Amino acid sequence: MIANTLIKTGVEGKTILDIGCGVGYLHQSLLQAGAASATGVDLASKMIEQAQALSKKNAYSAVTTYIQGDFVQQATTIEPADILLLDKVVCCYPDIQSLMEAALAKTGQYMALTYPRDRTLVRLFVWLEAFLLKLTGSAFRSYVHSPDAIELMITQAGFNKRMEQIDSGWITQLWERG
Numbered sequence: 001m002i003a004n005t006l007i008k009t010g011v012e013g014k015t016i017l018d019i020g021c022g023v024g025y026l027h028q029s030l031l032q033a034g035a036a037s038a039t040g041v042d043l044a045s046k047m048i049e050q051a052q053a054l055s056k057k058n059a060y061s062a063v064t065t066y067i068q069g070d071f072v073q074q075a076t077t078i079e080p081a082d083i084l085l086l087d088k089v090v091c092c093y094p095d096i097q098s099l100m101e102a103a104l105a106k107t108g109q110y111m112a113l114t115y116p117r118d119r120t121l122v123r124l125f126v127w128l129e130a131f132l133l134k135l136t137g138s139a140f141r142s143y144v145h146s147p148d149a150i151e152l153m154i155t156q157a158g159f160n161k162r163m164e165q166i167d168s169g170w171i172t173q174l175w176e177r178g
Contacts, residue, residue, distance in 0.1 A: 002087055002112045003029040005163050005174050009110070011035040017081035017106055019071045020089030024051030027085065028058055037063040039081065041071045075102035082108040088170075090115035096145040097153070104157040107177065111159060114172040116144045125169070147171055 003026055012034035018027040021040030031038055038060075040051050048068045055064040067074060072095070084107040086099075093099045103111065130141050151161075159175040166172075 001165060001172055002026065002085065002114065002174070003033075006030060006083060006110065006112060007033045009162070009174070011083065014082035014109070015039075015079075016083050016085065017041070017078065018085040018087075019103060020086065020092065021051055021066070022047050024054050024064070024066075026087055027064075028054060028060060030083070031060050031063060032058075035083070037065075039065045039067065039078065041067045041069070041074070041078065043068070043070060072098045072102045075106065078106060080106045080108055083110045083112065084108075086111070086113035086115070088114050090145060090150065091142045092140075094141070094143055096143070096150065100150065100153045104154065104159075107157075107159075109177055110162075111154065111175045112173070113150075113175075114170055115147070115150065116142075117166065117169055117171055118144050118147055119169075121168075 011030045013036050016027045016030050016035050016038035018038060018040045021027060021042050024040050027038035027040055042048050045068050048066045051066055055061050067078065084103055086103060090096065090099065090113060133140055154175050159177050161173060162176045163174040164171065
């Protein structure tokens with residue numbers, strides 16, 4: 001949905017910064033629709049390797065850059081972009097204030113994000129997931145941050161909401177600067 005909304009808005013010639021890019025599917029869809037270049041950032045080296053391989057397969061190697069690591073810790077070394085993507089990344093970061101401040105500072109025109117709703121059922125699922133992950137020895141945790149706090153940070157940075165879709169567990173939004 002994020003890709004379709006951005007494509008309708010117009011991505012031609014725009015730069016993309018995809019935080020938590022995974023294998024790169026989202027930003028590569030935008031490149032296919034005419035975006036000029038994309039930078040993908042992900043904590044997992046395996047995701048970066050797969051994104052690079054997909055980029056090469058799709059002939060986007062010349063217009064993609066990949067950075068492995070924590071976006072917040074590396075933000076000062078990363079160039080701003082016209083479009084910033086946070087697709088199911090907010091739920092993976094414990095310090096929402098730092099993540100949003102760093103992301104907003106790197107957003108030129110549009111910020112698109114998908115994050116969990118703050119509902120009892122969602123919180124129960126996140127708790128159950130944490131419990132099961134702890135049993136397996138995994139340190140990974142998901143977080144449910146306040147949508148009101150997220151929206152306040154975005155609006156205080158000068159963005160207006162262009163699109164929102166809410167389902168049982170997720171909120172997807174597109175914000176435009178100015």
